[in-house]
Amino acid sequence: MKTLLKPNLYSIGACTLFSVSVNVMAAESELTPALTQAKPVAQSTAEIERISIHYRQAYRGNVASQELPQAITVLDSSLISDTGVTRFQELLDFSSSIARQNDGGGLWDSFSLRGFPGNENIPSGYLINGFNGGRAFSGHRDLSNVEYVEILKGPGSALYGRSEPGGTINIITKKPQYETSGFLKASAASEDQYRLEGDFTTGLSEDIAFRINGALQDYGSFRDEVFSNKKVVSPSFRWQINDDSSLLYEMEYLKHEQLFDRGIVVIDNNINTVPRSRYLGDPNDGATEIEAQSHQLTYDNQLNQQWSLSAGYGYRYSTLNGFSSDAELAQSRQSLYDDGETLTRQHRYRDYNSVDHAVRFELSGSVMTGNINHNLLVGVDAYDYQLYTGLYRYRGSKGDYAINIFQPVYSNIQPDVSPLYQKQEQQQAWGTYIQDQMDLTDKWKLQLGLRFDAYDQQIDDAVTQIASSQSDQRVSPKIGLVYVYSDELSVYSVYSEGYLPVSGTDYAGSAFAPEESTSVEAGIKFMTQWRQDMPLTGTVAIFDAKKSNILTADPVNVGFSATLGEAKSTGVEVDLDADLTDNLTAKLSYAYLDTRTVNEVINPDWGVMVSAGSRLVNVPKHTASVIIKQDLSVFNIDGNAGINWRYVDSRLGDAVDPEFQLSAYQLVGLFVNSRLDNNINLGLAIENLFDEHYIANSYSALWAVPGEPRSVKVSVSYEF
Numbered sequence: 220m221k222t223l224l225k226p227n228l229y230s231i232g233a234c235t236l237f238s239v240s241v242n243v244m245a246a247e248s249e250l251t252p253a254l255t256q257a258k259p260v261a262q263s264t265a266e267i268e269r270i271s272i273h274y275r276q277a278y279r280g281n282v283a284s285q286e287l288p289q290a291i292t293v294l295d296s297s298l299i300s301d302t303g304v305t306r307f308q309e310l311l312d313f314s315s316s317i318a319r320q321n322d323g324g325g326l327w328d329s330f331s332l333r334g335f336p337g338n339e340n341i342p343s344g345y346l347i348n349g350f351n352g353g354r355a356f357s358g359h360r361d362l363s364n365v366e367y368v369e370i371l372k373g374p375g376s377a378l379y380g381r382s383e384p385g386g387t388i389n390i391i392t393k394k395p396q397y398e399t400s401g402f403l404k405a406s407a408a409s410e411d412q413y414r415l416e417g418d419f420t421t422g423l424s425e426d427i428a429f430r431i432n433g434a435l436q437d438y439g440s441f442r443d444e445v446f447s448n449k450k451v452v453s454p455s456f457r458w459q460i461n462d463d464s465s466l467l468y469e470m471e472y473l474k475h476e477q478l479f480d481r482g483i484v485v486i487d488n489n490i491n492t493v494p495r496s497r498y499l500g501d502p503n504d505g506a507t508e509i510e511a512q513s514h515q516l517t518y519d520n521q522l523n524q525q526w527s528l529s530a531g532y533g534y535r536y537s538t539l540n541g542f543s544s545d546a547e548l549a550q551s552r553q554s555l556y557d558d559g560e561t562l563t564r565q566h567r568y569r570d571y572n573s574v575d576h577a578v579r580f581e582l583s584g585s586v587m588t589g590n591i592n593h594n595l596l597v598g599v600d601a602y603d604y605q606l607y608t609g610l611y612r613y614r615g616s617k618g619d620y621a622i623n624i625f626q627p628v629y630s631n632i633q634p635d636v637s638p639l640y641q642k643q644e645q646q647q648a649w650g651t652y653i654q655d656q657m658d659l660t661d662k663w664k665l666q667l668g669l670r671f672d673a674y675d676q677q678i679d680d681a682v683t684q685i686a687s688s689q690s691d692q693r694v695s696p697k698i699g700l701v702y703v704y705s706d707e708l709s710v711y712s713v714y715s716e717g718y719l720p721v722s723g724t725d726y727a728g729s730a731f732a733p734e735e736s737t738s739v740e741a742g743i744k745f746m747t748q749w750r751q752d753m754p755l756t757g758t759v760a761i762f763d764a765k766k767s768n769i770l771t772a773d774p775v776n777v778g779f780s781a782t783l784g785e786a787k788s789t790g791v792e793v794d795l796d797a798d799l800t801d802n803l804t805a806k807l808s809y810a811y812l813d814t815r816t817v818n819e820v821i822n823p824d825w826g827v828m829v830s831a832g833s834r835l836v837n838v839p840k841h842t843a844s845v846i847i848k849q850d851l852s853v854f855n856i857d858g859n860a861g862i863n864w865r866y867v868d869s870r871l872g873d874a875v876d877p878e879f880q881l882s883a884y885q886l887v888g889l890f891v892n893s894r895l896d897n898n899i900n901l902g903l904a905i906e907n908l909f910d911e912h913y914i915a916n917s918y919s920a921l922w923a924v925p926g927e928p929r930s931v932k933v934s935v936s937y938e939f
Contacts (some may be wrong), residue, residue: 224685276391285709286656290794305363306359315809319915321917325445332383335764337719345390348469352513352878362434363433365390368389369388373713373764400420401419403415404417433450443497444479450474465518474508479541482924483495483499483924515534516530518531539571543567544622547921561624568636571606581598592657644677644679645677648720652664666701674720710743734766737764752801760791784818786835804850809844812839816835838870844864863888865886873919879917881914886908886926889903889904890904898937
């Protein structure tokens with residue numbers, strides 16, 4: 220008879236190992252990214268079996284994270300459960316390398332990494348299990364199916380291809396397990412925010428495991444009239460084909476409905492121009508609706524003790540449709556600059572949809588040549604991405620379709636819209652890559668990588684009848700050197716080049732040239748004890764990166780982007796985890812970023828000059844995050860309590876208006892979690908404890924998104 224115990228989850232820098240074992244005393248843990256398929260191991264003393272399930276990550280190979288020339292931060296499931304966050308964007312706030320960017324009326328996740336934002340008019344890019352997940356308009360990423368998030372920083376992420384020089388973010392989803400377990404969790408928070416979340420996994424047979432999780436959410440808001448409703452469900456199956464191979468299928472479905480919200484207006488840098496609750500759109504626009512689904516199929520095969528094969532296919536489909544009433548940004552058309560109270564708006568309708576197909580094949584293993592061990596990673600990937608973006612608007616004369624910012628009256632009369640653009644875009648790309656990390660000696664490791672990419676892009680606008688196409692090829696090299704001083708300390712340096720194809724066109728209908736980048740980084744990784752039996756682990760990195768052909772918002776032709784030229788980011792990052800006592804732990808993240816434009820740009824549409832050395836929008840110089848957690852067992856309580864503090868420095872609030880600055884802010888949060896018995900757990904989380912009034916991100920002074928006031932969340936969960 221086969222008995223399965225609960226899997227132990229180990230967070231290992233950049234890999235996760237699920238171990239399931241009945242022989243607890245004899246269980247072994249391989250803390251490496253290598254894949255060991257679930258397979259029975261005969262025991263000489265009893266008829267018991269040990270099953271280990273290791274899920275391999277794409278683009279990682281078989282090198283331990285401590286020996287990689289790369290800074291890596293992991294935000295794991297314990298952080299998610301402790302703090303009670305439910306959105307991907309909220310989780311990223313705990314990494315100081317990341318800053319919030321324009322969130323598209325509150326409808327998507329948008330961020331900069333190491334100072335480099337992407338296109339402000341589309342969501343930020345990220346990966347889900349190695350497949351692109353942020354390329355389309357798929358709403359807020361929910362955390363109900365997230366096991367942990369890897370932030371793979373800087374030039375070491377070049378192997379992933381088509382990524383920002385600041386790095387790559389890879390979401391690792393929850394995987395099926397063969398033991399039955401799960402939970403049901405209900406929560407309620409300030410502003411009438413209610414959520415029901417669940418997770419269940421079990422073995423359907425000795426070879427097939429199943430998992431399903433998801434959430435149902437009904438959220439009010441501190442913003443007048445604004446609401447958000449969301450449904451997300453994620454089933455998955457794992458089939459152990461034989462001792463050495465497995466097949467994993469994962470599906471996600473999301474439906475999200477939310478009132479479009481550009482935030483408040485800020486006059487003369489006074490964020491109290493209107494109350495932070497003031498809604499200046501029109502609730503009669505109704506909800507913008509987002510629907511998305513994705514499918515991932517991954518095949519893994521352990522060919523022999525040295526080599527493994529991984530292959531995968533990903534499909535993602537999404538739609539976004541809805542009306543909005545947005546403040547007019549063109550100064551010559553805006554009545555607010557005349558009387559200080561009448562806000563001229565545009566009435567808009569968005570019709571977006573996308574289809575994304577991706578495939579990946581990867582071979583990894585090791586081979587000896589003389590006295591040198593080569594850890595090889597060879598692969599090929601490709602995608603076919605189709606994006607339709609239709610933007611319709613009413614743009615009347617000055618003062619038309621206006622609202623009083625101090626005494627808003629929402630009208631049932633909404634003007635008809637006409638098409639501004641209707642663009643059909645298709646990107647087709649493929650790439651091949653090879654990486655060799657050579658063990659020159661026990662201490663010196665040399666990593667050489669090379670990636671080749673080719674892509675074709677075609678954009679047709681049905682309104683202007685303008686067609687734009689381009690093709691390009693790039694070779695992106697990478698070289699890194701690691702000195703492993705000991706098991707506790709390693710020093711690395713790395714250089715790489717990269718590029719990123721960009722969606723969309725400028726106002727004239729011309730496609731954007733790909734963004735190109737160069738990056739260099741040096742750092743120290745350590746795992747030591749700052750005092751007896753008190754571990755301290757961390758990474759300290761310095762970096763310098765440059766990106767050309769970067770995009771920024773075009774404030775005259777709103778809804779379009781324009782090329783800003785080159786930007787450079789130089790900085791220092793520190794990430795530390797420490798045990799302060801037997802029951803008290805601390806996690807610290809700090810980043811200093813000097814991000815600025817390299818060249819002067821004069822844009823005739825804007826009528827202004829962006830001088831060299833100008834800061835980039837929404838990018839702070841200093842950010843910091845500290846989390847301190849106390850295990851309450853010392854007080855005979857089964858649970859934990861903690862405090863988190865975040866600091867975000869002042870930022871530029873508008874690409875062409877250096878006078879508009881967003882003030883620095885600090886946020887303090889508290890959390891308490893207590894287990895009442897073996898099954899019931901209670902949670903309490905308080906965010907923005909001191910009710911700080913701040914701007915979280917902005918597009919301009921007329922589209923400034925206020926941060927949430929103090930909020931309290933309580934939750935109860937039943938676990939089994």
